[in-house]
Amino acid sequence: MKIDYHVHTAYSDDSQYALADCVKDAITKGLDEIAITDHVDYGVKSDWDSGEDIAYRDGMPIANVDYSKWEKELRHLQNQYKNQISIKMGMEFGMQKHTIGQFKRLFDRYPFDFIILSVHQIDDQEFWTYDFQRGKTQKMFYERYYQEILDIISQYKDYSVLGHLDLISRYDQEGNYPFVKIKPLIEKILNRVIADGKGIEVNTSYHRYGLSDMTPSMDILKLYHQLGGKIITIGSDSHKEEHLGAYIEETKQILKETGFQYYCTFSQMKPIFHDL
Secondary structure (H helix, E strand, O other), X not given: OOEEEEEOOOOOOOOOOOHHHHXXXXXXXXXXXXXXXXXXOEXXXXXXXXXXXXXXXXXXXXXXXXXXXXXXXXXXXXXXXXXXXXXXXXXXXXXXXXXXXXXHHHHOOOOOOEEEEEOOEEOOEEOOOOOOOOOOOHHHHHHHHHHHHXXXXXXXXXXXXXXXXXXXXXXXXXXXXXXXXXXXXXXXHHHHHHHOOOEEEEEOOHHHHOOOOOOOOHHHHHHHHHOOOOOEEEEOOEOOOOOOOOOHHHHHHHHHHHOOOEEEEEEOOEEEEEEO
């Protein structure tokens, strides 16, 4: 199968890629299945039907998915192209400890196939703006980041995989932080993921960000394998046509060389294993 399991469209606040165009491009590229995983980030973004005024940044609304429009269009496209491509209903939940309840309610509203659980901000301070890292030492923001993930997954179970597990390293201006210093926390996270029957993703966007390591790092992937982790998805984190499907096949080969036997797709929140 040719797949992409991390795909954003114009229903995400940071993309202008029309959902219909995304599906047609995926077909043109020869993809067999994609998971639409548009952003929801409670705490820093508002719902369209929340009654709050929607803020804008650089002409783009700082808002979560317009759920009713998104579901209607997604269902239409699933039916229209059912003989050409499988389109899975997913989302990327940008979670914080204090927003868990909101995500529980959202998950209960729709028959999701797949959920990426990511941490993009803590205490409503975003990483990409460096608001979270500002005023903290490397040790402080790395440990707080991984502790937040551990605290969330200790309480919240309605997810499929952890997204770009070492995302904080992408937004670290102080250089590489030694893996050995953070390994105990990461090991706790991975053990919890495995015990709960969940997985992690390989996010191929590290290529376009020019990072020196994979996302997550090879150290994390090797540790996940050593601990017995088997559920793993591969996604481009695409926001436009040129990202879609990028480096998926190359990643399958890396995973095979690392010792993994399978990659996964999902249906109705259940993993489906495919030989690498």
